[in-house]
Amino acid sequence: MKHVATALLAGMLACGATGAIAQSSEAAKLVPQEIRDRGTLTVGSQQTFPPVEFKKPNETAVTGVSADLLAEIARRLDLRLEYIHGEYSSLIPGLESKRFDMASGGISDTEEREQKVDFVNYMMSGGSILVRAADKEKYKTITDFCGGTVAMLLGSNTIMKALEAANADCEAAGKARFTVDQLPSAPDAKAQLDLGRVDGYLGDFPALVYFVTNAPGSYAVVGGNYILTPYITSWAFSKDNAGLRDAVQKTAQEMLDDGTYKKLLTTWGLEGGALPEISVNLPASKRK
Structure with missing residues (x-):
């Protein structure tokens, strides 16, 4: 019986893992080939914006609620996460010049900015x-x-x-x-x-x-x-990078559906800013 129970448990874990991989693989297919070949997702961020994205004193790792969300998204997309520092005002120009794949660190989605870049909305602020x-x-x-x-x-x-x-x-x-x-x-x-x-x-x-x-x-x-x-805190993507935008949106939505999203926001005391869905290009001005 012990061996049967062990086998059943192993089977359940395998099915669970397979389900998680199947979920992520659909989103992963949307990631542009260049990024998949590189295996790295580059993120432009000011890294001085607690509790969204920042470095603790005497530490090199980027932490914060956005950093936690992106780390899980990258894991599910089978990509390494690499941060590139940029001042807040240089993040959107950095996207346009292809300095990094996406921009983060407390950027708000606005109708004006949508003329230049696309947004995946992840938190009310x-x-x-x-x-x-x-x-x-x-x-x-x-x-x-x-x-x-x-x-x-x-x-x-x-x-x-x-x-x-x-x-x-x-x-x-x-x-x-x-x-x-x-x-x-x-x-x-x-x-x-x-x-x-x-x-x-x-x-x-x-x-x-x-x-x-x-x-x-x-x-x-x-x-x-x-x-x-009021505004919607978002991740930004260049207009010609819809594949990555959609891969990130789909993965973040999966995290919302399975409870991971709310859990990570709660870790930082920001569960009150949780959105009902992970949207694309839906700024505060368009919300009821």
């Missing part, structure tokens, strides 16, 4: 504002910054449009416009906040929550969970 803990009662919404200075990432067009609209509201209320400092990375922007050179740092809500959690008593998110503008 939004632009929020980080302030020093001592100022948490002073600021409740973006209009409380009228006449002050805020920092943001260079290339964050979605946030910039929202800031332009907010500045118009400042002027309409007879208040001075606020100044916007655009900086290349999240650490640069947060450093300006630490030094008191800006009153707030505008960034992705998940990243700001990470800063608050990892430095108790130092920071606060304006209004607790104030969202200046």
Whole structure:
């Protein structure tokens, strides 16, 4: 009986493994031949954007919720994952110049950006504002910054449009416009906040929550969970790389269906940003 049970267990495991391989092989067939031959999926990323994609102090590995998702996607597609560093504002140009196969690290899908690249949407997010803990009662919404200075990432067009609209509201209320400092990375922007050179740092809500959690008593998110503008965090692909785009979308959808997707988001406390499906080119502006 022991041998029979062992054989049955082995058969069950084999069937499970075969099923997983069968699932992934359908998506793997969509991967362009050049990438399959190379065996490596190259990802452009700023690598300074916790908890999405970043490097911990004195470590070389890229970690974060996107990094975990991409590692599992690459595994299922039988590809090695290789990160290529790029500042946020250079990620889409890097795709267009074929510097890497896909771009990641907190890029939001917008109708304007879809004119240049395609997106696989994997998480709901939004632009929020980080302030020093001592100022948490002073600021409740973006209009409380009228006449002050805020920092943001260079290339964050979605946030910039929202800031332009907010500045118009400042002027309409007879208040001075606020100044916007655009900086290349999240650490640069947060450093300006630490030094008191800006009153707030505008960034992705998940990243700001990470800063608050990892430095108790130092920071606060304006209004607790104030969202200046909602958006969909995505992976970007060049327009002529639909095969890879679809392979990543299909694999990520399989992960959503089998529970892996939600489990990985939960690891980073971001399960609230889970999407009901892994979509292509469906920005916040097109969602109900």
